[in-house]
Amino acid sequence: xxxxxxxxxxxxxxxxxxxxxxxxxxxxxxxxxxxxxxxxxxxxxxxxxxxxxxxxxxxxxxxxxxxxxxxxxxxxxxxxxxxxxxxxxxxxxxxxxxxxxxxxxxxxxxxxxxxxxxxxxxxxxxxxxxxxxxxxxxxxxxxxxxxxxxxxxxxxxxxxxxxxxxxxxxxxxxxxxxxxxxxxxxxxxxxxxx
Numbered sequence: 001x002x003x004x005x006x007x008x009x010x011x012x013x014x015x016x017x018x019x020x021x022x023x024x025x026x027x028x029x030x031x032x033x034x035x036x037x038x039x040x041x042x043x044x045x046x047x048x049x050x051x052x053x054x055x056x057x058x059x060x061x062x063x064x065x066x067x068x069x070x071x072x073x074x075x076x077x078x079x080x081x082x083x084x085x086x087x088x089x090x091x092x093x094x095x096x097x098x099x100x101x102x103x104x105x106x107x108x109x110x111x112x113x114x115x116x117x118x119x120x121x122x123x124x125x126x127x128x129x130x131x132x133x134x135x136x137x138x139x140x141x142x143x144x145x146x147x148x149x150x151x152x153x154x155x156x157x158x159x160x161x162x163x164x165x166x167x168x169x170x171x172x173x174x175x176x177x178x179x180x181x182x183x184x185x186x187x188x189x190x191x192x193x194x
Contacts, residue, residue: 033098034082034165042088044157048081053168074174080167085159092140092161099138099163106136116144123172130172137164 037043053075086092099120106122113119118141124134139162149156166175 033095033163034084037084037086037091040091042086042091044083044085044155046081046083048078050079053078053081074171077170078166078168080165082165084163085157085161087143087158087160089160095138095161095163096140099136102136106134114145117141126169132170132172133167135164135166135170135172135175137162137166139163 034045034047038045038047084091084095086095099122103120103122106124109121109123111118111120117139120138122134122136122138123132126132140160142159142162146159149158151157
């Protein structure tokens with residue numbers, strides 16, 4: 001009977017080792033939600049590359065206004081901006097699962113629930129208390145408070161879920177200005193964090 005026990009233990013050990021080896025692959029698959037939906041016709045996908053932020057920052061070189069200069073400095077520090085907007089239930093569900101899986105590696109900054117709409121802000125710690133390396137904004141249930149369709153990139157779309165990811169050296173004191181300028185649902189709540 002001894003060889004049978006050893007065989008079972010070897011099989012269990014093999015399954016355990018395989019599971020550990022596959023963990024990085026499942027983590028990589030979860031991180032690619034923006035890539036997964038970038039070409040999907042059921043979403044509005046926006047990805048702004050670092051070069052665009054550098055160009056925007058260069059446009060503000062001669063700004064004398066201190067507030068505008070702080071805003072331009074913040075824009076210059078952003079390395080990535082990605083957004084997914086959808087009204088499809090199955091995509092919303094997938095985005096919700098992805099956010100839950102990501103939330104374990106981020107700190108929840110704020111949660112707002114109102115009339116069936118949920119807004120969550122997650123951050124990855126930066127160089128100090130006012131700066132973060134990543135800001136993840138997740139808005140779900142927008143259709144509960146906004147029934148009309150809006151035009152995005154020439155298409156009329158009802159909004160149900162919005163996912164926004166910003167990376168860089170992000171100043172939380174300035175980010176509410178960017179989210180309000182880009183008309184990101186839920187962005188107005190960042191001003192209330194102070």
